[in-house]
Amino acid sequence: xxxxxxxxxxxxxxxxxxxxxxxxxxxxxxxxxxxxxxxxxxxxxxxxxxxxxxxxxxxxxxxxxxxxxxxxxxxxxxxxxxxxxxxxxxxxxxxxxxxxxxxxxxxxxxxxxxxxxxxxxxxxxxxxxxxxxxxxxxxxxxxxxxxxxxxxxxxxxxxxxxxxxxxxxxxxxxxxxxxxxxxxxxxxxxxxxxxxxxxxxxxxxxxxxxxxxxxxxxxxxxxxxxxxxxxxxxxxxxxxxxxxxxxxxxxxxxxxxxxxxxxxxxxxxxxxxxxxxxxxxxxxxxxxxxxxxxxxxxxxxxxxxxxxxxxxxxxxxxx
Amino acid sequence: xxxxxxxxxxxxxxxxxxxxxxxxxxxxxxxxxxxxxxxxxxxxxxxxxxxxxxxxxxxxxxxxxxxxxxxxxxxxxxxxxxxxxxxxxxxxxxxxxxxxxxxxxxxxxxxxxxxxxxxxxxxxxxxxxxxxxxxxxxxxxxxxxxxxxxxxxxxxxxxxxxxxxxxxxxxxxxxxxxxxxxxxxxxxxxxxxxxxxxxxxxxxxxxxxxxxxxxxxxxxxxxxxxxxxxxxxxxxxxxxxxxxxxxxxxxxxxxxxxxxxxxxxxxxxxxx
Numbered sequence: 001x002x003x004x005x006x007x008x009x010x011x012x013x014x015x016x017x018x019x020x021x022x023x024x025x026x027x028x029x030x031x032x033x034x035x036x037x038x039x040x041x042x043x044x045x046x047x048x049x050x051x052x053x054x055x056x057x058x059x060x061x062x063x064x065x066x067x068x069x070x071x072x073x074x075x076x077x078x079x080x081x082x083x084x085x086x087x088x089x090x091x092x093x094x095x096x097x098x099x100x101x102x103x104x105x106x107x108x109x110x111x112x113x114x115x116x117x118x119x120x121x122x123x124x125x126x127x128x129x130x131x132x133x134x135x136x137x138x139x140x141x142x143x144x145x146x147x148x149x150x151x152x153x154x155x156x157x158x159x160x161x162x163x164x165x166x167x168x169x170x171x172x173x174x175x176x177x178x179x180x181x182x183x184x185x186x187x188x189x190x191x192x193x194x195x196x197x198x199x200x201x202x203x204x205x206x207x208x209x210x211x212x213x214x215x216x217x218x219x220x221x222x223x224x225x226x227x228x229x230x231x232x233x234x235x236x237x238x239x240x241x242x243x244x245x246x247x248x249x250x251x252x253x254x255x256x257x258x259x260x261x262x263x264x265x266x267x268x269x270x271x272x273x274x275x276x277x278x279x280x281x282x283x284x285x286x287x288x289x290x291x292x293x294x295x296x297x298x299x300x301x302x303x304x305x306x307x308x309x310x311x312x313x314x315x316x317x318x319x
Numbered sequence: 320x321x322x323x324x325x326x327x328x329x330x331x332x333x334x335x336x337x338x339x340x341x342x343x344x345x346x347x348x349x350x351x352x353x354x355x356x357x358x359x360x361x362x363x364x365x366x367x368x369x370x371x372x373x374x375x376x377x378x379x380x381x382x383x384x385x386x387x388x389x390x391x392x393x394x395x396x397x398x399x400x401x402x403x404x405x406x407x408x409x410x411x412x413x414x415x416x417x418x419x420x421x422x423x424x425x426x427x428x429x430x431x432x433x434x435x436x437x438x439x440x441x442x443x444x445x446x447x448x449x450x451x452x453x454x455x456x457x458x459x460x461x462x463x464x465x466x467x468x469x470x471x472x473x474x475x476x477x478x479x480x481x482x483x484x485x486x487x488x489x490x491x492x493x494x495x496x497x498x499x500x501x502x503x504x505x506x507x508x509x510x511x512x513x514x515x516x517x518x519x520x521x522x523x524x525x526x527x528x529x530x531x532x533x534x535x536x537x538x539x540x541x542x543x544x545x546x547x548x549x550x551x552x553x554x555x556x557x558x559x560x561x562x563x564x565x566x567x568x569x570x571x572x573x574x575x576x577x578x579x580x581x582x583x584x585x586x587x588x589x590x591x
Contacts, residue, residue: 145568
């Protein structure tokens with residue numbers, strides 16, 4: 001049995017690796033093969049032919065595509081992401097600190113939203129159809145309908161500007177203490193929590209309700225157990241797998257939500273770096289950021305699969 | 320046909336109003352799209368019901384024209400996404416074999432990259448114009464439609480009436496469009512509402528990041544971007560498009576929920 005699980009996990013792991021390689025090809029292809037010459041789009045329509053030829057040479061655009069891809073990939077594997085076109089700086093260096101900042105933001109958002117989502121999910125199943133459930137459903141519907149940047153400005157307007165409780169710009173640096181940092185990122189964290197909370201809570205509720213329809217829950221009800229005990233002792237353990245899965249998927253979503261929130265709050269993270277350089281058409285930076293975002297996303301999805309394989313014995317049997 | 324429940328009715332009315340406003344924008348808007356008619360960030364008055372924006376244009380007119388752009392782009396992208404996704408999805412389910420494998424694995428691959436990130440990567444080399452935006456958004460999103468329609472059609476493809484059509488010697492086109500599509504339509508229509516909302520949010524986000532609709536054209540995300548600096552002075556102009564997007568999104572959600580409810584109860588599914 002254990003050997004079988006190990007096999008499955010190894011398979012899933014290899015699949016994840018393969019996916020990352022294919023994604024790197026796709027991202028590379030997306031920026032290199034698409035109509036529209038990179039050199040042309042950097043210099044604009046009015047560029048002289050000489051300038052274009054020079055830039056193509058500098059970017060190595062004259063080599064065949066697969067050679068360029070391989071040299072890029074071998075660079076990436078050695079931690080060399082190339083240099084930015086716009087300011088010539090080493091990309092890996094610029095990303096280093098920013099990646100840390102982004103993970104810091106995402107970590108605190110996850111730490112708050114996950115327990116909150118599970119508790120709210122439990123509450124809304126416990127009070128199913130009554131006002132706490134309806135209230136939670138209505139609020140989540142509303143928060144799904146508002147894009148992240150809107151939510152950010154609403155919070156900024158009321159909490160930061162009118163009440164003055166938190167700064168409207170989330171600048172952090174290494175000299176700040178943890179508490180100062182947390183105060184600085186209070187609003188972006190709040191936005192991210194709201195964004196993922198709704199979805200996670202809905203799915204937790206759905207997963208629990210699904211389990212609640214099983215025969216053994218009916219048995220527990222007929223035995224006369226109270227509702228809390230039924231949900232906590234009988235339904236919850238059986239819905240852990242889908243819930244963990246949802247949590248992981250939302251963590252992956254968080255990684256993307258971070259892009260917009262960072263731009264709004266001028267937070268020195270990966271997202272802002274990416275968006276800035278898309279506007280400047282700085283292709284090497286965009287490629288590097290794209291592969292890192294996609295890599296983290298694939299990693300989290302892989303973890304979600306692995307957790308569900310471990311938590312749900314039924315998935316271990318081949319169909 | 321049973322009575323339409325109240326939330327769905329409200330949803331239909333609000334959605335309809337937005338589409339009408341988008342259609343008749345030039346008649347409804349009191350001023351032109353980029354006409355400077357007053358001071359910077361005037362408060363609301365009789366002449367400018369919602370005040371003016373960051374360079375003195377009438378905010379209400381901007382919002383109406385912006386809604387037109389947003390709704391148009393989102394609709395076009397949704398239609399493209401549905402057309403591509405459902406045709407390929409139905410095709411994959413009916414044909415099966417290596418075609419299905421190839422298409423499905425390719426879709427898995429694209430979905431392994433977060434949509435926004437992929438869009439940003441592509442937009443870093445493509446010129447940001449309306450058609451490019453619509454195509455990029457529509458094609459990226461069609462992966463989701465593909466998955467749904469393939470799953471629905473794979474269930475239908477093994478049903479007796481499809482088998483009967485096969486034995487009658489009907490061609491693939493007939494089986495896809497006359498046997499499977501009519502039965503797969505209701506879940507697809509409900510999904511369409513959700514995809515449309517996603518597109519509205521997506522194009523707003525791109526414009527907000529400065530990578531979507533380019534000024535002086537207006538759209539809801541762009542209006543937020545233009546007026547965001549007012550926030551720190553306590554000027555709420557940037558929040559108005561939020562109200563527009565949120566009400567539209569909630570309205571469409573209500574309609575989609577109702578359609579989904581109806582189809583599951585028609586199938587005798589356990590709901591409620």
